[in-house]
Amino acid sequence: MEQLGPVPGQEQKQRALRRMKLVALAFLGAATALFLATTLWQSAGAPGWVGYVKAAAEAGMVGALADWFAVTALFRRPLGLPIPHTAIIPTKKDVLGDSLGEFVGANFLSEGVVRERLRRIGVSARLGAWLREPDNAERVTSELATVVRGAVTVLRDEDVQAVVEQAVVSRVMAVPWGPPLGKLLERVFADGSHHKLVDVMCDRGYDWVKENYDQVMSVVSNRAPSWSPKFFDSLVADKVYGEVLSFAWAVKTDVNHPMRLALDKFLGEFAADLQHDPKVMARAEEVKHQVLEHPEVKTVIGSAWSSAKKMLLDAAEDPSSELRTRVRAGLTTLGDRLATDEATRTKADTWVEGAAAYLVLNYRDEITTLITDTVQRWDAEETSRKIELQVGRDLQFIRINGTVVGALAGLLIYTIAQLIA
Template identity: 35%
Template sequence: MRLAATGMLILMAGLFLLSGRYLDLHPSWGYLHAFAEAAMVGGLADWFAVTALFRRPLGLPIPHTAIIPENKDRIADTMAQFLRENFLTPAVVARRMSGMNIADALGKFLSDPSTGSGSRIRAGAGDLFVEILESLDPDRLGGQVSSGLKTQLEKIDVAPLLGRMASVAIADGRHTPLMESLIRWSGLVLEDNEDLVREMIHQRANGIVRWTGLDERLATSVLDGLYKILAEVLVDPDHPLRDKVQEGLEDLADKLQHDPETQQRVERLKLELLANPALGEWWQGVWERIRGGLIDMVQGKDMAFSGLGGSLNDLGIALRQDQRLQYQVNRFARRTAVGVATRYGDQIVQLVSETVRRWDARTLTDRIEGAVGRDLQFIRINGTLVGGLVGVTIHFLSQWLW
């Protein structure tokens, strides 16, 4: 395209010289001469403008030329800011993610037969491990383990232990992620039950309020207020509600360690749980599944971890067929992406900015020119043609007006 634009400029120069020799022969030569002259001016002007973007025309140190190389760092910052404001905002990410069915794509991947195959265990130690597991009496061993665990747990004062663990966790701030998870969960529950909240407010509003439509505004205000409180508690580590919750946790931890009544309630609950036959049956089932799973894993010489592969395949099928599960997975992915954009958006755009800054001026110029250079050469061609048409128009008006 650069050759085409330059060739057109040379063609106009040739027509200008040719038509200049025959101006006296016929008036039409004057129109051709005017067209060629104005086309050269337009082509040269656009050549200068296009060239000045990427380099200095003819190597001359003309001010305000080589714009891209001279402003490389500013362009990098502008590109990064543009990316941050137009692509990495939560609203844009959420809108783009809403049209993607990530769960279905994941389901197709997991349900692929080649995905479930794992590595193979073919060592003599594996055979020995299988023989040991098969030689054990599952009922007897499971019962012994269950009885031993029950005996040891009965000797442990659970309440003070839980209290000390809670106190240490609170002192180290390790309760904060749990608290934030509960706040996020509360927001999700509120979001999923907005219609129920609105209906409750609507039912409790009197007739005049419903007639004027204020009940809907009241419901919206209540929901907005609740969302605002949850958001403030989530982002403000010094929020008063956080302090109240922490005070409650500290009081519970203190009671677990020093309040005999609370300790007795916890002890009774522990003993009732240990005495429940369902707990022994549950442990027996867990042990047998662990034992059977280990045996199957090691014995699967031709397809080790086939159980895992089958589970992945089942999960993939469920992801493809269960619309509710798809909705949950896609919503989780969308909110995760929004969280990443919100939390790490600045680091992402900083990476873009620093990458462009590290490019040398020639690399940046070549990449931008390679992307838009073809269209810029069309500007030169159009400038040549438009300039010629303007020249013909001016020549026509000058012939008829003067």
């Protein structure tokens, strides 16, 4: 059996319980003493009014004993006797736990009660008024930063990398590259957005030819027959270089140059082939697999997570970071909207009520089971002692009241009997 935790202020409550038990016992003792005294007095010839006192004392004794029995029977067997329907809490602990669970479920965890309570509380209005205060927004931001730091620190890098690979790489692998890439290129080529790139390539090509005269001359000379005179090779190479330079200049300066037009035509056909030509599409898939299966891709994913992790930790740690500043400003703005905008407040209240109702409808049995299972695990005798410690002091007033009310009832009955006689 599971032991209950200590009761707050246990020693003070034990002293108060013992004191009230002594008070209740004193009332019983007083009634008993008065009954014995009046009985002896009557046997010695007491006046008539003594009978009234004796009747009150006798009834007070009976009331005190009856209520002592009733209070004691809640927690233990009176005088240790196996009297039926005594020691109710120890013997009926599990039944009481089930009843408590049913009571909580029916009266506190019903959809109507939860919705009505939340509606009266006005969660969004209170939250908005609280969040719009800068100190409170900063407090929430700090707590969120702590959560982020904890979550990022707990996560293992290899687990995150595996998740990213599963979530990103596997999905990219599953989607063909050809058609979407072809559509993208088709739109780019149709808009002429690629012309700036072509201009850069033409400029760099012309600059390279212009700055690499010796290399062009060397290539032409090396290709010449061995029997060709050197001066003739130099003349041919120089002529070839001049033609190449002129061609590069023409391509660079003439936007309608046949070379440029041929390039536009080639790119347009390539974009169409990526969407419709099976061979080109298959080749795009091969390139995709080669790229994504390359070891460097995993290295890039790992380094990306490491960089993101460091950025998150640094941003969460620094109160003046852009991330925390934006979160704090966002919380303050949310608080202002919840406090001043009726539409936003209504939407938020509706969402909160719906979420709470969903939890109640779907998890009410689990919540009440938590109560019943917890009570069932408690030790019966320990449970009885703890409950008595909590409410026993107030229950002693029942014994005191029983003594007083019993005495008054006995006095009234004796008086009526005397009047009738």
